[in-house]
Amino acid sequence: MHIVIIGTGNTATVLGKRIKAAGHNIVLVFGRNESEAKTLAAILGTTYTSSWNDINNTNAELYLLAVTDDALEDISQQLSVNDKILVHTAGAVSKDVLKNASRHYGVLYPLQSLRKEMEPLTEIPLHIDASDEQTLKLIGDFANSISKHVTVSNDMERLKLHVAAVFCNNFTNYMYTLAEEYCKKENLAFNHLIPLIKETASKLQYHSPSSMQTGPAIRGDKKTIQKHEQLLAGYEELHEVYQNLTQKISEH
Ligand SMILES: NC(=O)c1ccc[n+]([C@@H]2O[C@H](COP(=O)([O-])OP(=O)(O)OC[C@H]3O[C@@H](n4cnc5c(N)ncnc54)[C@H](OP(=O)(O)O)[C@@H]3O)[C@@H](O)[C@H]2O)c1
Structure with missing residues (x-):
């Protein structure tokens, strides 16, 4: 597909690289900050603009x-891509x-923590939705070309997943x-704790x-809890x- 990327931050960068790697043609990068747009366009081998x-x-x-x-509402008031998918x-x-910016619109929500510098092969599950069945099919085909994990999720499901993600991440x-x-x-050294973190997550x-x-909380080891609390006496937070x-763990 021929794609325009609007935005130059973490998500635009990570998805832009995926989109390019999947063989799509990124025809333009828009960034309100021209130098950011130029940088991302260079990474994606395309042209850039800062003019709507x-x-x-x-x-x-x-x-x-x-x-x-917070910028989505304002941008969609001033943007019009007619029949193209947004x-x-x-x-x-x-x-x-x-809905004001296009007749065919939708969502491509990456349920992953995205940073510009992240590992290129990281799994990025996508949750998609669309204004109509035909658009959902096209967004679905596109999503499947850049991710192995694509799920259709409506606004409320996505919002609830987002809440759960705040807890998990x-x-x-x-x-x-x-x-x-x-x-x-x-x-x-905090590094001593990395194997523990990995094991729990895996x-x-x-x-x-x-x-x-x-x-100690789940075991009810009160003496150990007391020792920990003594050590933390000088650390208010x-x-x-x-x-x-x-308390929450022991009551759960
Ligand atoms: N990063 C994640 O882990 C992640 C994961 C899932 C979903 N998302 C979603 O992806 C979207 C982008 O997030 P992000 O993490 O990529 O944010 P980000 O790294 O902070 O980048 C935000 C981008 O939005 C641009 N922008 C902000 N206000 C604008 C406006 N009024 N007009 C034009 N451009 C504007 C910024 O331009 P300037 O550089 O000029 O400020 C920047 O290019 C959000 O909806 C977020 O919820 C992010």
Whole structure:
């Protein structure tokens, strides 16, 4: 397919590379910041613009709108791609935000943590939706060409998955951040914990997390919990999180 990519951030970059690698033709990159657009266009071997007027002067069949969630509404008010397919990439925004900009619109939501510099072969499951059956078929064919895991999910399903993803990804990463800061202050290498993190994550492929919980809170090891809390007395944030989660785990 002939594709225009709108946006130059993490999602535009990662999906752009996938799209190119799958043999599609990226005909234009739009970025409101010209130098960012130039950089991404160079990576994707295509041309760039920072003028909205140029968007329609292409032979594109699909427009990938990979901009911040909050910008989607404003952009779709000023953008018109007529009969071409327009998709956004947000988990928490309705597909209908695009209805003023195209007759055929949809969503291509990557349920993965995307960073520009990420490993090129990382699995990127896609959750798709569309305004109509014909568009869903086309978006589905396109999605299948760039990912091995494609699922049709409506607005509410996507929003709920997004909430679950916040728990699985953003909250756990906050825990890693606290642990890393603690290790630094105590002159310990956070790296020692990586095998543990990997093992816990990898077990989830075959077991429910509810049956995999270990540690002092689930065992009711009160003396160990007390020792931990003594160590954390000088760490206000860690201490508060430790106490809250210990209570939640023991009550669950
Ligand atoms: N990254 C992820 O892990 C991930 C995963 C799944 C879905 N998504 C979704 O993908 C979309 C993009 O996220 P991202 O992580 O790629 O964000 P990002 O790295 O912060 O990039 C955001 C892009 O949006 C552009 N932008 C923001 N406001 C704009 C406006 N008013 N007009 C034109 N361009 C505008 C930014 O341009 P400037 O550089 O000029 O600010 C930038 O190119 C979001 O809907 C997000 O929910 C992201």
